[in-house]
Amino acid sequence: MMTLYSGTTCPFSQRSRIVLYEKGMDFQIVDVDVFNLPEEIAVMNPYNRLPVLVERDLTLHESNIINEYIDERFPHPQLMPPEPVMRSRARLFLHRFEVELFSHVVTLESGAAAKGLADKARAALRDNLAQIVPIFVKQKFMLGEDFTMLDVAIAPLLWRLDHYQIQLPKQAAPLLKYAERIFSRPAFIDSMTPAEKAMRK
Numbered sequence: 001m002m003t004l005y006s007g008t009t010c011p012f013s014q015r016s017r018i019v020l021y022e023k024g025m026d027f028q029i030v031d032v033d034v035f036n037l038p039e040e041i042a043v044m045n046p047y048n049r050l051p052v053l054v055e056r057d058l059t060l061h062e063s064n065i066i067n068e069y070i071d072e073r074f075p076h077p078q079l080m081p082p083e084p085v086m087r088s089r090a091r092l093f094l095h096r097f098e099v100e101l102f103s104h105v106v107t108l109e110s111g112a113a114a115k116g117l118a119d120k121a122r123a124a125l126r127d128n129l130a131q132i133v134p135i136f137v138k139q140k141f142m143l144g145e146d147f148t149m150l151d152v153a154i155a156p157l158l159w160r161l162d163h164y165q166i167q168l169p170k171q172a173a174p175l176l177k178y179a180e181r182i183f184s185r186p187a188f189i190d191s192m193t194p195a196e197k198a199m200r201k
């Protein structure tokens with residue numbers, strides 16, 4: 001059985017929890033306090049971060065790498081596009097999310113960020129999210145009509161917009177509607193910890 005070491009408030013861990021619940025197979029989640037990491041995490045992940053996935057003699061870190069492994073191991077429902085061109089486009093998007101969005105999420109998550117830095121991170125997130133709004137005027141999910149790994153990757157950020165004190169302009173309504181579509185999925189609801197549920201009214 002797979003075991004996921006997951007931070008109870010960690011957006012990257014939430015990504016992997018969403019994938020596990022979307023697949024509907026047997027797994028175990030070990031809740032970890034991100035601000036008080038047990039020593040075993042450093043043994044499993046040289047960067048001492050969550051999430052970490054263990055299955056028999058395989059130990060993985062990095063949420064996107066963990067998620068692709070789960071997707072290949074349990075192919076239904078498939079979350080990465082099946083065909084090589086779309087698959088590589090999806091990977092490029094995932095990379096851009098990390099550079100343009102989640103680098104700023106990391107700043108906000110590290111409670112130690114100075115106020116100026118945190119405000120810059122909020123502004124960058126607001127502006128970069130505003131740029132993807134037109135996608136959702138035309139389609140239901142990031143890559144088209146189906147829920148994919150890209151929707152998994154961005155969902156924890158969309159859930160935390162109020163929690164991070166990010167205010168999007170009125171024109172972002174299609175993005176917020178898209179977020180609601182993700183939030184209503186049973187796997188998304190099941191993936192949340194009590195601390196995450198409390199982040200949004």
Ligand SMILES: N[C@@H](CCC(=O)N[C@@H](CS)C(=O)NCC(=O)O)C(=O)O
Pocket residue numbers: 007009010011012013034048049050051061062063064106109
């Ligand atoms: N790029 C990593 C980011 C993981 C990450 O930053 N995890 C945070 C919690 S949300 C963590 O473990 N922080 C503990 C620390 O840095 O001491 C991923 O996608 O898994």
